[in-house]
């Protein structure tokens with residue numbers, strides 16, 4: 001058999017399986033972000049938003065939309081890969097992949113693709129929800145928006161993968177999302193522009209990677225950003241390269257998957 | 260020239276915990292063989308199989324499958340190998356059919372063909388009726404069969420089964436034996452581990468025994484059996500006896516009035532014994548083997564190796 005088509009079939013099988021997995025449990029995977037985000041829109045957008053006034057020259061709800069979409073994309077891509085790969089490890093069905101002729105990079109691509117699909121679908125769902133609350137929304141730069149959407153989903157899927165590789169218990173797969181990811185997202189400019197912060201906090205915020213993701217996306221959707229876009233994009237790409245290499249290294253070494 | 264289906268050289272494994280599972284094993288299995296890998300719990304059987312199937316990393320040594328080094332050309336080696344692990348390794352919440360088709364996909368078999376092959380293999384293993392069931396609803400024996408179905412989906416030339424009949428009832432076990440014999444006759448080389456020596460005796464042409472990570476024995480089943488020079492028999496007689504009959508060259512023991520036990524040397528004939536007994540007016544109703552002699556020899560060997 002032709003090696004290339006062998007890998008391609010293996011990869012499609014894995015991606016199909018990953019997508020089926022989160023679609024099958026759609027009540028746990030697709031609905032909650034839609035519900036949570038609706039609440040955010042109602043409370044912060046419609047009820048409190050008008051009292052906040054404008055943020056970076058935009059209606060508050062409008063300002064918030066890209067942030068909330070990014071927040072959903074980040075948490076969901078991460079969650080998808082960390083829980084899927086950890087359960088595959090936990091149930092030992094990882095052996096199905098390990099005995100097969102699939103190369104490690106294809107295994108990585110398969111899981112990441114699953115996370116990306118879930119992230120992107122959720123991003124789209126949240127966007128649709130936001131249109132209910134702010135129908136006038138138009139996307140300023142669709143190309144940049146889509147690019148950042150995908151890059152972000154890839155980046156956080158990779159992080160989820162690394163988390164799963166090192167996880168030894170179900171606790172380990174919720175520690176990072178709860179104690180690292182969520183705080184960084186909340187403080188990363190989802191709800192406010194860092195321009196409203198005192199200097200010191202603004203400078204500290206500049207070290208938060210979420211800020212770059214959220215602001216690049218906001219630039220794409222609304223044309224406003226607190227950070228330099230070329231810089232942010234290159235950092236995102238750089239981190240994707242670094243994290244994929246790390247993932248491949250871990251897989252090749254068999255860390256966490258081969259005894 | 261006889262080709263080796265499996266060639267293991269100086270295989271060593273030390274786990275991260277420090278446990279030494281394999282101390283340098285050398286082993287060859289010829290193409291077409293039906294091979295038993297035996298040894299007590301913790302001997303290193305599963306570790307060996309894990310390494311062959313790339314589920315466990317080796318500390319040192321070489322593994323070749325049909326002359327292909329698994330380190331040098333892993334895709335080719337894996338295409339020829341099917342592994343049935345000792346522990347269940349499928350997602351219990353998936354359907355039987357999906358589990359097998361997915362495994363086929365990982366081997367590069369396109370979906371349409373994968374479905375056809377899945378149908379064939381599920382039918383052969385009596386799982387077709389259960390194709391739409393979630394795997395967790397299967398009984399233990401059927402879960403084992405599902406594991407075998409998964410390992411056979413890409414028609415491997417070498418099939419390795421780690422305790423495939425553990426916890427499988429007698430009838431199912433016999434069926435599984437027939438099935439394995441069939442695919443072995445059709446050309447698949449089979450290696451299995453088992454704690455039922457009767458199973459190894461029934462199925463296997465050659466055996467290896469490992470213990471504490473060392474190879475203790477590697478020989479043919481025939482050779483092994485021929486080493487059993489004394490065989491114990493139990494005879495049920497038709498009329499109660501008061502004392503054990505005395506027959507030259509045979510030592511008979513009266514277990515109870517209707518039961519005699521006797522040890523027969525390899526060069527002795529059991530017919531001669533019957534003749535002497537009937538001369539004394541004793542009729543034998545039935546005859547059976549005293550305990551599993553293979554098991555006893557096995558225990559001897561393992562004891563010797565650890566002392």
Ligand SMILES: Nc1ncnc2c1ncn2[C@@H]1O[C@H](COP(=O)(O)OP(=O)(O)OP(=O)(O)O)[C@@H](O)[C@H]1O
Nearest residue numbers: 259274276278280299300301302303304305306307
């Ligand atoms: N993941 C692991 N981590 C640490 N030690 C291990 C691991 N797996 C096996 N061992 C150790 O390696 C040795 C060999 O184990 P292995 O599972 O290969 O034995 P086995 O012959 O298959 O036994 P059994 O008949 O019980 O299945 C044992 O001492 C075992 O405790």
Ligand SMILES: [Mg+2]
Nearest residue numbers: 304305345421
């Ligand atoms: Mg074992």
